[in-house]
Amino acid sequence: MxxxxxxxxxxxxxxxxxxxxxxxxxxxxxxxxxxxxxxxxxxxxxxxxxxxxxxxxxxxxxxxxxxxxxxxxxxxxxxxxxxAAPPRNRLRLAATPLAVNPVLAARLARARAREPRLELTLSTCPAEQVLAEVAAGRAELGLADGITAPSDPLRLPEAGLMTTTGVSQEDLVVVLPPDHPLAARTALRLGDLADARWLDTPLCPPSRLRDLVGDGFPAGLRYQGDDVHTLGTLVAAGHGLTLLPASATPRGVHGVALAEPRLAHRVELIHGTLPAGAAADLASALAG
Missing domain, CATH: 1.10.10.10 (Winged helix-like DNA-binding domain superfamily/Winged helix DNA-binding domain)
Structure with a gap:
């Protein structure tokens, strides 16, 4: 064809x-x-x-x-x-909105300190687009994030000779309004919140929670953006709950540890074959 x-x-x-x-x-x-x-x-x-x-x-x-x-x-x-291309110091990094967490931001800073001439452009887009940007050569490196069981890889489309490496993993928290009856808990079971309304977001759609736990998790407001401060405002106003990486929990809400099921926020580095040079060096730095 x-x-x-x-x-x-x-x-x-x-x-x-x-x-x-x-x-x-x-x-x-x-x-x-x-x-x-x-x-x-x-x-x-x-x-x-x-x-x-x-x-x-x-x-x-x-x-x-x-x-x-x-x-x-x-x-x-x-x-x-x-x-076939010569090494260069101008790189493009495509990332999902929550992929560049504090750990990876610090690794990026150290990499740039070692290579002050490196010109790095960071753009954010959905996970499928990150893969497409790297596959098409519009970005040398990609970072994609998502919710998985601990140590499980992300479920990304297959794109041939692409390398995916887990570079960061952290705990998830249930994000609650400050006056929520469960906000004072030290940990929560997801199944206990099956009757609560949940924000319908790209990171944490209620359908994904149903896949993990079972029936329930009615959708509240649908938010298709990627700003965690907006998410926090919506949660605080009672539009629904959500899951976020612990490091991304915004002010004005409570993040309570998720005790069951065991889930994690995972970030993976995506790239094709990298000849020696700035791109390979940056990939090594991001991998820790």
Missing amino acids: DPQLLTTFVTVARHGSFSAAATELGYTQSAISQQIAALEADLGLALLSRRPVAPTPAGVRLLEHAEALLLRLRAARADVLRA
């Missing part, structure tokens, strides 16, 4: 529109239609229904493979270019 045709198919499916895909990819709508027809002819299957534009059952199955295949192709291209 032609990667360009796959890219067009994924874009049309994401937008649900041939014209929107044409605008994004810089083609005419007719060219988009021809590319989809060519892919369908190659497979001998209809991949998209036209009114409305939506994946057929075969198209849904292809989507499950297409994005991973395209990610691996971008990763392969970036890996080859990195191997």
